[in-house]
Amino acid sequence: MTGLVKNIWRYRELTASLVKREVLARYKQSVLGPAWAILQPLVLMLTFSFVASFARLPSDGVPYPLFSYTALIPWTMFQNGVMMATPSIVLNAGIIKKIYFPREVLPVGSILVSLFDFVMSFAVLVGLLVWYGRAPGPWVAILPVLVVVQLALGLGVGLLTSALGTFKRDVIFATFFALQMWMYASPVIYPLSAVPARWRTLYLLNPMAGIVSGYRTALLDTGPPDLTALGMAAGSSLLILAGGYAVFKALERWYADVI
Amino acid sequence: MQMSSSPSAIVVEGVSKRYQLGSDNRIVKLATRWFPKLVDPRAVSDFWALRDVSFRCEPGEALGVVGKNGAGKSTLLKVLCGVTTPTSGTFSITGRVAPLIEVGAGFHPELTGRENVFLNASILGMSRVEAASKYDAIVDFAGLEKFMETPVKRYSSGMLARLGFTIAVHLDPDVLLVDEVLSVGDLAFVLKSYRKIEEIRKRGIPVLLVSHNLQLIRNFCTSAIWLHEGQVRAQGTPNDVCAAYTRHALDTAAGELALTSSDSYRVQSDPSISLESVRFVAPDGSERADFESGGDMTIEMTIAASRATGPLLVNVTVWQAESGQMLLCQNNADDGTPYRGIEAPGRAKALMRFPRLPFVAGLHQVSVSVSEHNVNNVCDWHEKRFSFKVAGGEVGYGCFRAFPGWEFAG
Numbered sequence: 001m002t003g004l005v006k007n008i009w010r011y012r013e014l015t016a017s018l019v020k021r022e023v024l025a026r027y028k029q030s031v032l033g034p035a036w037a038i039l040q041p042l043v044l045m046l047t048f049s050f051v052a053s054f055a056r057l058p059s060d061g062v063p064y065p066l067f068s069y070t071a072l073i074p075w076t077m078f079q080n081g082v083m084m085a086t087p088s089i090v091l092n093a094g095i096i097k098k099i100y101f102p103r104e105v106l107p108v109g110s111i112l113v114s115l116f117d118f119v120m121s122f123a124v125l126v127g128l129l130v131w132y133g134r135a136p137g138p139w140v141a142i143l144p145v146l147v148v149v150q151l152a153l154g155l156g157v158g159l160l161t162s163a164l165g166t167f168k169r170d171v172i173f174a175t176f177f178a179l180q181m182w183m184y185a186s187p188v189i190y191p192l193s194a195v196p197a198r199w200r201t202l203y204l205l206n207p208m209a210g211i212v213s214g215y216r217t218a219l220l221d222t223g224p225p226d227l228t229a230l231g232m233a234a235g236s237s238l239l240i241l242a243g244g245y246a247v248f249k250a251l252e253r254w255y256a257d258v259i
Numbered sequence: 260m261q262m263s264s265s266p267s268a269i270v271v272e273g274v275s276k277r278y279q280l281g282s283d284n285r286i287v288k289l290a291t292r293w294f295p296k297l298v299d300p301r302a303v304s305d306f307w308a309l310r311d312v313s314f315r316c317e318p319g320e321a322l323g324v325v326g327k328n329g330a331g332k333s334t335l336l337k338v339l340c341g342v343t344t345p346t347s348g349t350f351s352i353t354g355r356v357a358p359l360i361e362v363g364a365g366f367h368p369e370l371t372g373r374e375n376v377f378l379n380a381s382i383l384g385m386s387r388v389e390a391a392s393k394y395d396a397i398v399d400f401a402g403l404e405k406f407m408e409t410p411v412k413r414y415s416s417g418m419l420a421r422l423g424f425t426i427a428v429h430l431d432p433d434v435l436l437v438d439e440v441l442s443v444g445d446l447a448f449v450l451k452s453y454r455k456i457e458e459i460r461k462r463g464i465p466v467l468l469v470s471h472n473l474q475l476i477r478n479f480c481t482s483a484i485w486l487h488e489g490q491v492r493a494q495g496t497p498n499d500v501c502a503a504y505t506r507h508a509l510d511t512a513a514g515e516l517a518l519t520s521s522d523s524y525r526v527q528s529d530p531s532i533s534l535e536s537v538r539f540v541a542p543d544g545s546e547r548a549d550f551e552s553g554g555d556m557t558i559e560m561t562i563a564a565s566r567a568t569g570p571l572l573v574n575v576t577v578w579q580a581e582s583g584q585m586l587l588c589q590n591n592a593d594d595g596t597p598y599r600g601i602e603a604p605g606r607a608k609a610l611m612r613f614p615r616l617p618f619v620a621g622l623h624q625v626s627v628s629v630s631e632h633n634v635n636n637v638c639d640w641h642e643k644r645f646s647f648k649v650a651g652g653e654v655g656y657g658c659f660r661a662f663p664g665w666e667f668a669g
Binding site for chain 1: 278337340341342343344356365367369370374377378380381382383384385386387
């Protein structure tokens with residue numbers, strides 16, 4: 001793990017170039033450009049709010065659009081980050097076969113690109129808060145912790161799927177599918193409080209559960225944070241990162257030979 | 260990134276690299292392992308791209324690597340620059356490795372030349388500040404001032420090669436690996452590049468140069484190795500290694516391969532006039548494939564015509580196979596021997612005699628064309644379809660020999 005930090009720091013210029021290249025290339029030939037970063041969670045929020053208007057989804061007393069959007073920001077970031085990281089080794093076969101650099105630079109770059117989208121989509125959240133006349137409470141202080149935990153989780157999953165996906169493309173397709181199911185296993189369209197008590201511990205093994213509900217605590221002032229949920233999220237995220245990195249490094253020596 | 264410390268040698272000890280060839284199918288692979296007798300052993304096989312390769316390249320030394328395609332030269336470079344891991348063996352390289360594995364590796368087609376300079380520099384481990392301080396020198400060396408704001412997808416391959424090479428040599432590398440990259444640029448740039456590599460080598464940097472151009476290896480390198488089927492077949496001075504390699508290439512299928520290379524073809528535009536055969540004969544009239552440099556050789560060509568022809572011109576071109584260099588290209592009329600042509604359907608012989616063969620050791624390819632009336636009206640053209648070998652005459656570095664008279668006065 002210290003190796004990861006050390007390599008990324010040593011190759012920070014390359015990481016920065018890759019992120020810049022990715023962001024520029026994504027927006028250079030599109031009309032809406034950066035607006036796409038906002039559009040994705042926004043359209044999902046509108047869809048879910050429409051469904052909620054007749055399906056009576058619980059939202060802990062928070063207006064449903066605000067309730068779902070607060071969760072969709074971190075969820076979209078996580079999902080996009082993993083989805084970009086997973087094929088990052090395969091897509092950069094050209095460079096990997098010719099030049100050596102620590103390969104983790106590629107998935108790290110993908111995760112950082114998703115952080116860029118994340119920041120953009122916060123603009124809409126500010127608008128929604130003003131519209132509904134709400135403001136974050138003192139617990140907004142945990143926001144940086146949530147972002148860090150979430151980056152660790154996204155990177156851990158991304159390292160694992162990009163490493164495995166290099167050998168078998170099935171992993172790439174399976175990841176896209178698994179992410180869709182993962183969203184329903186996380187409190188994005190319903191609150192954590194809706195989960196039956198006897199399944200709660202099992203449910204909280206999903207780190208996105210603690211992270212997503214943590215965002216609601218931080219941004220919507222819905223009371224003190226659920227420390228069990230947060231602790232479990234942080235713990236399992238770090239474990240996933242350590243495991244993902246170990247697998248990534250163990251397989252790294254074969255990448256240039258198999259892609 | 261740390262600046263170069265004192266340069267140290269490239270040391271390679273017993274490096275092997277195995278690839279698995281054949282089926283990518285897991286079931287076939289398992290079946291081969293469990294029921295080896297049931298499965299065709301060719302379905303999955305090992306291929307050793309490198310086998311027990313050892314050598315040293317000291318600081319300030321330029322080591323040439325020769326060998327035919329598939330001998331393991333590129334795999335060796337990939338191992339040395341860390342792209343792939345050897346199956347067994349060890350090697351040590353310290354500091355920043357500047358690999359010139361292929362033209363434009365690491366360029367992004369959508370980004371401009373300027374953006375790619377910084378991207379490429381960062382991939383090779385150069386900081387932005389460092390790259391910025393060298394930017395002007397890079398642009399100037401590459402000679403691409405006017406194109407730096409153009410996306411590199413609009414660059415020609417020569418421009419890409421120039422830019423890629425320039426960035427790599429401006430990295431202040433601790434080790435320089437060069438793979439045939441310079442075969443593209445124009446002559447002036449190639450010369451400038453070799454001066455640059457020479458300058459880097461003289462600073463005490465080990466340089467590894469992979470090339471098919473033996474002339475270059477002889478002139479430029481201080482030592483050489485010959486890789487053959489993944490193994491080091493010879494090691495020593497560039498002259499000895501290149502000579503051993505040339506001898507081998509001439510003696511084996513590799514030599515024959517050159518004869519049937521893809522640039523050999525025939526175009527017969529006028530079916531009524533054809534070149535039937537070309538033979539290389541010794542003074543005793545016997546057909547031979549080997550000649551001594553300075554010896555007597557006659558090229559005997561048989562032309563057949565199914566009608567009366569006008570004046571015919573026979574044009575002979577001789578190429579040095581290994582370098583692809585054209586050594587001579589001349590026809591009988593230019594040489595002051597016009598031929599009035601074949602007067603009735605039938606055959607005629609054309610003899611071109613070299614009383615003192617002006618070529619040096621190596622394989623030579625020959626193109627012959629027969630034209631009617633003027634040299635542009637080609638009837639039958641055989642491009643590089645014939646060849647002969649020459650032995651001896653290894654004088655200096657030239658690929659052509661004159662037999663001048665010498666005189667000394669005073």
